[in-house]
Amino acid sequence: MTNSTPDTKSTIDTAAISTQLDKLAQTPEQFRKINTFMKRRTHMSQYCEQALLDARYHGIYVNATGKLGVLGDVSQINDLRALFADSANGSAAPLTLEIGFGMGDSLLEMAKNAPEQNFVGIEVHEPGIGRITFLADELGLDNLKIINGDAIALLDNLPNDHLDTVQLYFPDPWQKKRHYKRRFVTHDRMAKVARTLKNGGKFHSATDWEHYAFWMLEVLDSMSEFHNPNGKGNFADRPDYRPLTKFEQRGITHGHGVWDLIYLKN
Ligand SMILES: C[S@@+](CC[C@H](N)C(=O)[O-])C[C@H]1O[C@@H](n2cnc3c(N)ncnc32)[C@H](O)[C@@H]1O
Numbered sequence: 001m002t003n004s005t006p007d008t009k010s011t012i013d014t015a016a017i018s019t020q021l022d023k024l025a026q027t028p029e030q031f032r033k034i035n036t037f038m039k040r041r042t043h044m045s046q047y048c049e050q051a052l053l054d055a056r057y058h059g060i061y062v063n064a065t066g067k068l069g070v071l072g073d074v075s076q077i078n079d080l081r082a083l084f085a086d087s088a089n090g091s092a093a094p095l096t097l098e099i100g101f102g103m104g105d106s107l108l109e110m111a112k113n114a115p116e117q118n119f120v121g122i123e124v125h126e127p128g129i130g131r132i133t134f135l136a137d138e139l140g141l142d143n144l145k146i147i148n149g150d151a152i153a154l155l156d157n158l159p160n161d162h163l164d165t166v167q168l169y170f171p172d173p174w175q176k177k178r179h180y181k182r183r184f185v186t187h188d189r190m191a192k193v194a195r196t197l198k199n200g201g202k203f204h205s206a207t208d209w210e211h212y213a214f215w216m217l218e219v220l221d222s223m224s225e226f227h228n229p230n231g232k233g234n235f236a237d238r239p240d241y242r243p244l245t246k247f248e249q250r251g252i253t254h255g256h257g258v259w260d261l262i263y264l265k266n
Contacts, residue, residue, distance in 0.1 A: 072148025208251025
């Protein structure tokens with residue numbers, strides 16, 4: 001098994017994870033439909049606020065609400081490729097959707113490092129949305145678009161076989177058992193990701209929470225829509241194109257390991 005953690009034996013009970021996932025699958029659908037995020041209120045700098053409110057940023061921040069404290073409406077967004085129709089890359093370039101980019105530094109870095117590819121980031125955290133929008137504008141990036149809203153609602157609107165890559169870096173770990181249903185990686189939610197990925201498309205996640213790492217392996221290895229190029233039960237080596245994220249740095253500071261997972265759509 002490869003990962004970037006120190007060489008220690010895992011204490012995770014994978015049989016218990018399997019039981020918890022079975023229990024979740026048997027929970028009535030209305031109780032499984034629950035947000036994977038919790039809106040956090042944090043300080044916002046003036047330039048972030050400006051990027052959230054000023055119409056001059058609408059080329060990057062595509063569903064600006066014009067107000068603060070409002071969850072973005074994604075109901076009209078049903079084609080992410082069309083967002084790049086007038087850009088240098090055009091709409092046919094490889095397209096990555098990043099779910100939950102946080103403060104956005106790693107997504108910004110990826111978009112800067114791969115100018116021939118298109119990137120869309122979706123978040124609910126306004127300081128991050130404002131920050132990445134402002135910085136993408138400063139850098140003159142035209143291969144990056146930002147959406148405010150719930151990624152699940154967005155995925156439901158997108159066509160089949162639309163995306164080349166979906167990335168989910170350091171998703172909220174929802175550590176308590178009663179919160180496991182909020183984890184982004186569940187069979188239901190990952191079926192939505194699989195539907196929108198092209199055949200051969202990639203799902204890439206990373207976490208610093210060991211239980212969630214093994215939980216993700218259990219979910220993804222059991223789905224017929226995906227295969228694990230590293231072999232069932234194996235994590236991936238951290239690819240060099242994935243920059244360090246803010247939450248990853250925080251985890252490392254607390255002595256956590258880091259686990260990458262890569263799956264390809266069948
Ligand atoms: C733990 S943070 C990680 C942020 C960033 N990826 C990093 O590594 O620094 C997880 C982020 O996912 C966002 N998030 C969770 N569920 C989401 C959803 N359904 N749609 C959009 N964003 C979501 C949260 O708002 C939060 O900012």
